[in-house]
Amino acid sequence: MELSSTNNPQVKFWQKLKLKKYRDEEKLFLVEDEHLVNEALKKGIVKEIITITHEKFQEPTYYVNEKIMKLLSSQVTGAKIIAVCHMLDEKEILGNVIVLDRLQDPGNLGTIIRSAVAFNFDSIILSDDSVDLYNPKVIRSSEGMIFHINVIRTNITTFLNNLSNEYTKITTSVIDGEDIKNIKFNKCALIIGNEGEGVSKKVATLCEKKAYIKMNKNCESLNAGVSASILMYEVNHG
Amino acid sequence: MELSSTNNPQVKFWQKLKLKKYRDEEKLFLVEDEHLVNEALKKGIVKEIITITHEKFQEPTYYVNEKIMKLLSSQVTGAKIIAVCHMLDEKEILGNVIVLDRLQDPGNLGTIIRSAVAFNFDSIILSDDSVDLYNPKVIRSSEGMIFHINVIRTNITTFLNNLSNEYTKITTSVIDGEDIKNIKFNKCALIIGNEGEGVSKKVATLCEKKAYIKMNKNCESLNAGVSASILMYEVNHG
Structure with missing residues (x-):
C-alpha cells in the first residue's frame, strides 16, 4: 500500500508509537534500519513494514515518502525502513x-x-x-x-x-x-x-x-x- | 564583570569554543556544571568563569544572564556555571x-x-x-x-x-x-x-x-x- 500524506490516520497512529504511553497502550513498538528489522523478522514479531524502498516483504508493507519517514524515525537523517513490532513476551526466569x-x-x-x-x-x-x-x-x-x-x-x-x-x-x-x-x-x-x-x-x-x-x-x-x-x-x- | 548582550564580542568568542575548530585554534575549551568546574579549578587550568550565580571566584568571573548561558551551554536546560579552560598538557607516557x-x-x-x-x-x-x-x-x-x-x-x-x-x-x-x-x-x-x-x-x-x-x-x-x-x-x- 502506498501512503503519501503525513495527515493519513495510519501515519498518525505510527507517529504516536514514538511515545511510551502509546507503545504501552497498543503493545507495539518501532524498530528502525535494515539490520535491526531483519532481527525482528527472524524473531517473528513484525506486524507491518514501512519503507521508502521498493522492496517486497512477506508482512504487509506500506510504501511511504521521505517526509513521512522522517516523521516516524527517531534519527535526524531518517531511516529507510521501519518495522512495527509486537512487544516481546516476558518469560519465566531460569538462569542468572x-x-x-x-x-x-x-x-x-x-x-x-x-x-x-x-x-x-x-x-x-x-x-x-x-x-x-x-x-x-x-x-x-x-x-x-x-x-x-x-x-x-x-x-x-x-x-x-x-x-x-x-x-x-x-x-x-x-x-x-x-x-x-x-x-x-x-x-x-x-x-x-x-x-x-x-x-x-x-x-x-x-x-x-x-x-x-x-x-x-x-x-x-x-x-x-x-x-x-x-x-x-x-x-x-x- | 557583568555582560547582558548576546552580541557582546566576548560572548561571541566563547560561543565559538563550542566548535572543535576554534577550540584547537584558541587552545581553550568549556567545562560545564559545578562538580566539573571544581575539578578544573583543582587542576589549575581555568582561565575565566562564566556564571549566572552571584558567587565569587578567584579567577576572573563574568556574570551573565540565562539567555547568554543557554547560548554557551551544550545542555538544553543550560548550566549555572561554565569555566573557560586551557587545554591539558600532553605528557610523556610511563605505564600501560x-x-x-x-x-x-x-x-x-x-x-x-x-x-x-x-x-x-x-x-x-x-x-x-x-x-x-x-x-x-x-x-x-x-x-x-x-x-x-x-x-x-x-x-x-x-x-x-x-x-x-x-x-x-x-x-x-x-x-x-x-x-x-x-x-x-x-x-x-x-x-x-x-x-x-x-x-x-x-x-x-x-x-x-x-x-x-x-x-x-x-x-x-x-x-x-x-x-x-x-x-x-x-x-x-x-
Whole structure:
C-alpha cells in the first residue's frame, strides 16, 4: 500500500508509537534500519513494514515518502525502513539474572542487554521506573541483542522478595564489598543501581552479598553499563 | 564583570569554543556544571568563569544572564556555571596505555577515560581522526576523570611504530585471539577500534598479540567502552 500524506490516520497512529504511553497502550513498538528489522523478522514479531524502498516483504508493507519517514524515525537523517513490532513476551526466569534499579540512560540499558547476552545471562529484570525498553536508543545500542534475551519489567522489590532461594542476591558497593570471584552461589541476581544514586536503600537491604570492583581511589565509580558488564563477565567466567 | 548582550564580542568568542575548530585554534575549551568546574579549578587550568550565580571566584568571573548561558551551554536546560579552560598538557607516557583507533562516540570516550583511571592506566592515545577530547559529552561522561589522566592526540601508526619495545602491542579479535590473562608483558599498549569497523588493518598488523573476550556466539561484539574496560580491568588485576 502506498501512503503519501503525513495527515493519513495510519501515519498518525505510527507517529504516536514514538511515545511510551502509546507503545504501552497498543503493545507495539518501532524498530528502525535494515539490520535491526531483519532481527525482528527472524524473531517473528513484525506486524507491518514501512519503507521508502521498493522492496517486497512477506508482512504487509506500506510504501511511504521521505517526509513521512522522517516523521516516524527517531534519527535526524531518517531511516529507510521501519518495522512495527509486537512487544516481546516476558518469560519465566531460569538462569542468572541482572536486576536494574531505576536505570535512566537508554545507552546504558542497550549496552547491558548486549553484555548480558554475551555473558550468558538468562534475563534482565527492569524496575518499572527505569528507562523504557522500547526507547529507540535502547534498541539501537543493544545492536539487536534485545531480541535474544528475556526482559521483565516489574516492581523489583516484589520480584526480589518472591525470588526462589536458589538465587543469591548480590548488589555492588565501592566501600565494603567483596571480590565477586570469592562470592559462591548456585544462581545469582546481580543488582545494578541508578547512574547517579546507585542502588536504593530499600533494595540494598534485600541483598545477601555486596560485590565490588577494585579500582584506583581517584575514581569514585564506573559507568553503570561498564560495572554491570564487568560483574556479568566475572560471573560467566567463574 | 557583568555582560547582558548576546552580541557582546566576548560572548561571541566563547560561543565559538563550542566548535572543535576554534577550540584547537584558541587552545581553550568549556567545562560545564559545578562538580566539573571544581575539578578544573583543582587542576589549575581555568582561565575565566562564566556564571549566572552571584558567587565569587578567584579567577576572573563574568556574570551573565540565562539567555547568554543557554547560548554557551551544550545542555538544553543550560548550566549555572561554565569555566573557560586551557587545554591539558600532553605528557610523556610511563605505564600501560590504551590506544583508540577512530573512536567516534563521545560517550564511549568518556567511559573509557573513567575506566582507564579506575584501572591504573597511565595514558590514553587518541587517533587524530577520533572524536574530540574536548567535546562536552566526553567531558561530562568522563565524570571529571579527564583531569586525572594523560591524553595524547596523535597519528597512532607513527606512535605505535616509535613505541619502546618494553611495550607489547595488543589488539582485540573475536575470532582468533587469546585470553588476555594468558598474555605476558612488561607494559602493554591495548588497541581498541572504531565502534562499527574495529581496528584498521594497518594498525592491526603493527600488533604482536590478539586478545579476545570469551562470549556467547549470539553476540557478535560488545560495546567499545565495555570491551576496553574489561581488558583494562584484566590488565590491572593480572
